[in-house]
Amino acid sequence: MMLRIRSRDGLERIQVDGPQITIFQLKTLIESQLQIPIQNQTLSTDQNLLLAKTLADLLRFSDMTDPSIPLSALNLSHGSIIFLYYHGERTVRGGPTVSPAGSFGRKMTMDDLIAKQTRITRQESPHCDSVSFDRDSANAFQRFVNETLAFASKRGGFMYGTVTEEGRVEVDFIYEPPQQGLEDDLVLLRDPEEEKLVDAIAAGLGRKRVGFIFTQTIMQEKKDYNFSNKEIIQAAELHAESELKEWVTVVVKLEANEDGAADVHFEAFQMSDMCVKLFKDG
Missing domain, CATH: 3.10.20.90 (Phosphatidylinositol 3-kinase Catalytic Subunit; Chain A, domain 1)
Known part of the structure; x- marks a missing residue:
C-alpha cells in the first residue's frame, strides 16, 4: 500500500x-x-x-x-x-557508491557509455497549439494576487476547460486548492476528496483539468531565470500526474511597461515530453 x-x-x-x-x-x-x-x-x-x-x-x-x-x-x-x-533538518542518505570505470574499475565500451547517457534534445512542436482564458476567471485570479497579496507571495491553482481537436486549450475556470504561498515556494495542501468533487462538477459541465497556473513574486523578477528549479519540478510533477499530453503551465507575473507602470502578464508554457519523462524516472 x-x-x-x-x-x-x-x-x-x-x-x-x-x-x-x-x-x-x-x-x-x-x-x-x-x-x-x-x-x-x-x-x-x-x-x-x-x-x-x-x-x-x-x-x-x-x-x-x-x-x-x-x-x-x-x-x-x-x-x-x-x-x-x-523539527530540525533531515539527514538524507547518499546514493550508492559507483565503481569508477578505467584502469582500476570496470571496463566500459563506448556503446556502454552511450547507452548510459541521457541526451537532452529540443522538442520541435508542442502538443498544445495555444491557450485562451475566460476573461472573468483570469481576472479574478490575478486581482486577488495583485490587490490582496501584492505579488509578495506565490499563489497557484488548477485550470479547467476543454481541449479542441486542433490541440488548443480553452480555460473556463480555475480551482485554487488550500495552499501555503511563500516568496519563493508554493506548497499545495491538496485534499483528494475535495479534488474528486471538483473534477465531478467539472465533468458534469463538460470540462476537465487542463493545466496548472501559478504566480511569481516581485522578488523573483530580480533573478535571471524564467522558472526556478522548484517551479520546474512542481510543473513536471503535476504534468506527469495528469497524463494529458496537452497539459499547460501558465505563469502570472508583474512586469514594468514602457511608461514605468506595472502590468500583469500571463505566459503559457508546456513541459517537454523529455522533462516529464525525466521526472517520472526520478
Whole structure:
C-alpha cells in the first residue's frame, strides 16, 4: 500500500504493508524511508498541521498521537495523504557508491557509455497549439494576487476547460486548492476528496483539468531565470500526474511597461515530453 506524505519539503511517497499497521509502525517506516527521526515527527490527517508555528499549535493535532492506533481506524487507505511536521533538518542518505570505470574499475565500451547517457534534445512542436482564458476567471485570479497579496507571495491553482481537436486549450475556470504561498515556494495542501468533487462538477459541465497556473513574486523578477528549479519540478510533477499530453503551465507575473507602470502578464508554457519523462524516472 502506498501513502503520500506531505511536509514542508513537498509530497513524498512511502510503502507500507497495509492499513493494519499502527501509527508507531508508520513513524518507523517514515524514519527508515525519509530519514526523519521518530521523536521529531508530528503526524495528522489535518492539512493545517503544516501551518503550525509553536508547540501549542502542534498539540492541537492529536488524531495521530496514540502509537497503537491502526491506520484503518483513521480511514487511511492506498493513496491517502498524511501531513507531517518535523523539527530540525533531515539527514538524507547518499546514493550508492559507483565503481569508477578505467584502469582500476570496470571496463566500459563506448556503446556502454552511450547507452548510459541521457541526451537532452529540443522538442520541435508542442502538443498544445495555444491557450485562451475566460476573461472573468483570469481576472479574478490575478486581482486577488495583485490587490490582496501584492505579488509578495506565490499563489497557484488548477485550470479547467476543454481541449479542441486542433490541440488548443480553452480555460473556463480555475480551482485554487488550500495552499501555503511563500516568496519563493508554493506548497499545495491538496485534499483528494475535495479534488474528486471538483473534477465531478467539472465533468458534469463538460470540462476537465487542463493545466496548472501559478504566480511569481516581485522578488523573483530580480533573478535571471524564467522558472526556478522548484517551479520546474512542481510543473513536471503535476504534468506527469495528469497524463494529458496537452497539459499547460501558465505563469502570472508583474512586469514594468514602457511608461514605468506595472502590468500583469500571463505566459503559457508546456513541459517537454523529455522533462516529464525525466521526472517520472526520478
